[in-house]
Amino acid sequence: MCILDLKLIQMQCPCNPINIYQNCCQKAHNDINSVPTAEVLMRSRYSAFILGNINYLQKSHHSATRPNKREKREIESWAKSVSWIKLEVLNTTKGTAMDTEGTVEFKAFYTENGQMGIIHENSNFKKENGHWVYVDGIHKK
Incomplete structure (x- = not known):
């Protein structure tokens, strides 16, 4: 096992620092x-943003709304250019193991160029091919 693997095993999870990644x-x-x-998927996507795991972001995105190659590169560049601070899950509707769709409202806090930013979104999730995927979201102010 390499040093990087050991660091990942022992690090706090970005989605909730009381958990180990x-x-x-x-x-x-x-x-x-x-x-x-759906909430677990949303949390895992937040962690993927922080870790720069763009392939997971693509895999966990609904096929009908998945970013194209150019958009994928832009997302990766932006995600790596900001400093992520924390995630707050505000509300969920449906999205349980028994459901086929659900929503998760969250706030993701970050800094960019010395300025605090917040992504406040109500995200839509569906099951596709038997697993949860992100469809789209409505940004809130």
Whole structure:
């Protein structure tokens, strides 16, 4: 096992610092079919942004709304250019293991060029090919 692997095993999970990454979002990043709820998928996507795991972001995006190659590069560049601070999950509707769709309202805090930013979104999720995926979101002010 290399040093990087050990750091990932021991690090706090970006989606919730009381959890260890290995016991939280790493499971989703390694196997999207293991994601039981829309909220877990949303949290794993937030962690993927922080870790620069753009392939997971693509895989966890609905096929009808998935970013193209140019958009993917832009997302990767932007995600790596900001400093992520924290995630707050505000509300969920449906999105359980028994549902086929659901929403998650969240705030993701970051800094960019010395300025604080907040992504406040109500995200829509659906099951596609038997697992949860992000469809789109409505940004809130």
